[in-house]
Amino acid sequence: MTSTAGTQIPDLRVRGLGFQVGGVEILEDIDLEVPSGHFLGIIGPNGAGKSTLLNLLSGLLHPTAGTIELEGRQINGLGPFRRAQLGVGRTFQTSSLFATLSVFENARLSAEARLGGAKRFWHRPSLDDEASTVARDALEVVGLTHLAQWPSASLSHGDKRKLELAILVAQDARLLLLDEPMAGVNTEDVPGLTDLIRQLHSDGRTVLMVEHHMAVVVGLVETIAVLDSGRLLAQGSPDEIVANDEVQRAYLGQPL
Numbered sequence: 001m002t003s004t005a006g007t008q009i010p011d012l013r014v015r016g017l018g019f020q021v022g023g024v025e026i027l028e029d030i031d032l033e034v035p036s037g038h039f040l041g042i043i044g045p046n047g048a049g050k051s052t053l054l055n056l057l058s059g060l061l062h063p064t065a066g067t068i069e070l071e072g073r074q075i076n077g078l079g080p081f082r083r084a085q086l087g088v089g090r091t092f093q094t095s096s097l098f099a100t101l102s103v104f105e106n107a108r109l110s111a112e113a114r115l116g117g118a119k120r121f122w123h124r125p126s127l128d129d130e131a132s133t134v135a136r137d138a139l140e141v142v143g144l145t146h147l148a149q150w151p152s153a154s155l156s157h158g159d160k161r162k163l164e165l166a167i168l169v170a171q172d173a174r175l176l177l178l179d180e181p182m183a184g185v186n187t188e189d190v191p192g193l194t195d196l197i198r199q200l201h202s203d204g205r206t207v208l209m210v211e212h213h214m215a216v217v218v219g220l221v222e223t224i225a226v227l228d229s230g231r232l233l234a235q236g237s238p239d240e241i242v243a244n245d246e247v248q249r250a251y252l253g254q255p256l
């Protein structure tokens with residue numbers, strides 16, 4: 001890994017990224033640069049390729065063209081677990097919690113995975129204590145301490161989203177990849193969730209958030225990238241994107 005004097009290495013750099021399935025181009029020639037501490041929103045109509053992009057960035061899928069660099073290191077070949085160890089945390093469009101486990105246990109599993117619990121051959125109480133402390137702190141950050149002992153299935157959609165974010169905190173993720181975090185959440189829970197995401201960002205994390213609804217994105221993100229039919233249509237400030245004719249056309253018939 002090299003760096004030119006005075007040039008900061010971005011947390012994430014994507015060059016010429018492409019993904020093909022059965023001859024169909026799902027994503028094509030995507031270039032993105034996300035500096036450390038930045039908040040990037042990704043919008044685009046349904047089927048544009050937003051979730052596929054997050055699958056490529058989190059290692060669930062591997063690109064058929066281009067490169068993904070994390071802090072200057074090429075990570076194309078690494079799977080989700082290795083990327084998580086490098087600080088990449090991802091949430092899904094639909095909830096991905098262990099339904100029968102408690103809120104605390106969900107957070108604790110994440111802490112254990114980070115602390116090396118999965119590789120343990122013998123019981124180490126000190127590590128258990130550490131994982132529990134990390135999990136408790138993460139629940140505190142997202143405001144779910146009072147629900148720690150409830151099964152995660154009993155939570156409201158909004159609180160499930162908060163728990164998914166607690167899992168990323170427990171994992172010590174520094175680059176958050178959020179796929180439509182407001183999906184399925186009651187309207188009255190959206191402001192609280194928005195505030196929480198804003199706080200996770202201002203605590204020093206880099207955020208890349210996919211969101212279908214423009215209203216949520218504006219006011220939260222610093223720049224917006226627009227995907228349409230697998231291609232990057234535009235990138236700019238929220239104001240620039242709202243005023244962009246091409247973006248308006250891509251959203252024709254849909255609320256921007």
Ligand SMILES: Nc1ncnc2c1ncn2[C@@H]1O[C@H](COP(=O)(O)OP(=O)(O)O)[C@@H](O)[C@H]1O
Nearest residue numbers: 021026044045046047048049050051052053227
């Ligand atoms: N594994 C796959 N095989 C074939 N087509 C896929 C696969 N995954 C996604 N697609 C297609 O790729 C396009 C982009 O999907 P997706 O990334 O889920 O879009 P978005 O999240 O923007 O709604 C869609 O046309 C979808 O049908």
Ligand SMILES: [Mg+2]
Nearest residue numbers: 050051052093
């Ligand atoms: Mg999607």
